[in-house]
Amino acid sequence: MNGFLAGMFAAALPLVAAGFWAGRRTARPQGLGDLGTPVEHATFQTLHTASLAAPPLRAGLTPDTARRAVRGLRTLLGTDALCLTDGSSVLTWDGAGEHHSAEILQRLGRIRETGRGEAFRIRCDDDGCALHWAVVAPLTVDDRVHGALVACAPRESAVLVRAAGEVARWVSVQLELADLDRSRTRLIEAEIKALRAQISPHFVFNSLAVIASFVRTDPDRARELLLEFADFTRYSFRSHGDFTTLADELHAIDQYLALVRARFGERLSVTLQIAPEVLPVALPFLCLQPLVENAVKHGLEGKTDKSHISITAQDAGSEALVVIEDNGVGMEPERLRRILAGEVGPSAGIGLSNVDDRLRQVYGDGHGLVIETAVGAGMKITVRLPKYQPGVHSAPGRTGPIPRTR
Template sequence: MTVLGTAALALAGLALFVLGVALGHGAARRQREHAADSDGARALAQALHTAALAAAPLRAGLTPDTARKAARRLRPQLGTPALALTDDTAVLAWDGAADHHRAQLAQRLAQPPRTRAFPLSCDDAGCPVRWGVLVPLAADGDAPGALAVFAAAESGTLLRATEEAARRLSLELELAGLDRARASAHEAEVRALRAQISPHFVYNSLASIASFVRTDPERARELLQEFADFTRYSFRRDGDFTTLAEELRSIEQYLELARARFGRRLKVTLRIAPEVLPVTLPFLCLQPLVENALKHGLEETVERSNVTITAEDEGTEARVVIEDDGVGMEPERLRAILRGTAGPATGIGLSNVDRRLRQVYGDDHGLVIETGVGAGTKITLRVPKFRPGVQAPPP
């Protein structure tokens, strides 16, 4: 091989070596950049998680207890010597040092709510607090309180961090307000259902019980117990949800009282799959539907009425069907009932149950009603076996 050929081979080898080094450095740089991006993403996720944990107690509202818990979690996150949460008139919680500045902070709450940075005067030479920032919390168009953060010196970074933290706290207060509004609306709907428990049903039940007092005292005692258990369940206060087993037990008590009045005119058939009995559903969800079946099956005709209640397992859902062979109704009247435009005393139970099912499980879980004049009525509802946040109280 010539000298020229040897040199060429040497140069080619050197070029390959340099290229390899360059490629190696490029790969290493990309790996470092990827690691930096991953570290940044993890740090951001951790910061968001920490902020959520700090603000979480305010989901229950702004009280001294929730403010204390939130302040204790939030101060280490912001890295300040002192932090306070207030309502619109007083300091609810102070976490950290220098709580002798409470009075100065309370004085500033009398001023219109807006972000304020201010110096603090103190005779204590060792006090770690010389500057503070006060950021109002916002909820439902109001300023129910404020977040105050203190430091040894003025800091624009701390000011921005405090504003971000206040926004997170405000979000939890907004959610707390929505929770209260939803709970109030649900309670109002349940009160409407309780009020709809027909006074005629109560009167007729007591009249039926009275009719057995002399002729069959034991039967009167059993019916009185059923009436007491039914009303106790219907007017209970604990929880928005119940189990299918408890709801069916209440319906059996209701039907037992109805049988005492209607006798042979009423025939009820129950087909219940045992595996769906633990399924959770909204409280007082089925009783209004059964009352509707009896009303259209018996109270508007003189013929015998058949009512069938079926509960079946359908994989991830429980399917409940309540069917009667009564007078039925026109489809337009049914639509008016579900819209809530059929009158204050008509169909409150149907529209109420339909609305609550849609609120809890979504629009695809509303009532499905098949009816026609003289064709009876068939009401079907499907309830998911599991839904986060839907839980019956312990028995």
């Protein structure tokens, strides 16, 4: 990206300083007054124009995104006409000379084959057409030509060739970022599917068995648990949104614990301390529930006496601090390291590595799971959730009451 900006300034700023485009004057950005040099004004205007063209391109190369980006790209180049193409068709044309589309398309095959741009004289039978020259620059993603940027002008210009190439490289960077965004989305979806697949079949079977055991002895209790089970599975397998709210995630945890508590009775006790002000905080979907499931599994595993799990969510300034702690069998720190590194199967630590990876992807490495454990000492998991993170927005859903203490 830095290389592009340097190249674009090298191409664009001399045009402004020397008045290359006769009769064209770049508007001075509002609010700057007479401060700064012409080059500084041109730099600001270039960055501002590029920033307006970038968002549509981050959604990929389509007729709609090309249409919304082309005006800004044409402003960057200051050319009479500009078009964007995919591999076989003109997606949008801005300016005069759209009747040259067919000739432009004839050049695309060679551009796709060579991966190199070219400049050529336009053939035109219209005496009133002022466009006589065009520059075609390829748009590439992963070294494959996905389309082209075509700038048309009245006369030949070596500066336009260079400037068009730099702008095309910048557009290619935006398209590569769009491709990375799509890959990231597919990865998150795959990880959520993997996490759903880890929801223990034994949990489903045991929950239904417990519900069945209450059908004759306590029908009202059976009905309540059946509704809890249906709501929990509906939330776990929902198809919309990568993010949810802390309120929704805790509500699902409350339903999960109701089913576990019905099975284990007095063997399991749970306390929750939830600060109401952190309930709207957005977080990755199915981020906390696997940690609670892990606490239940390791809290009850190999124990004949009572197991206790505590869940707290506190306001910590710019973050929400969530702590899940159990008094179970614990784990060797080295084994935990191997689980988080993906070297041990998921059954060893339900969803731990999955959740840790997703937190780091969304918030950065500084927000991975913090886990304190030792053999026989239980486990304490701390999650730090920034209250405000660009791109993190929960899907519409219930705000839910504060989960009840069990």
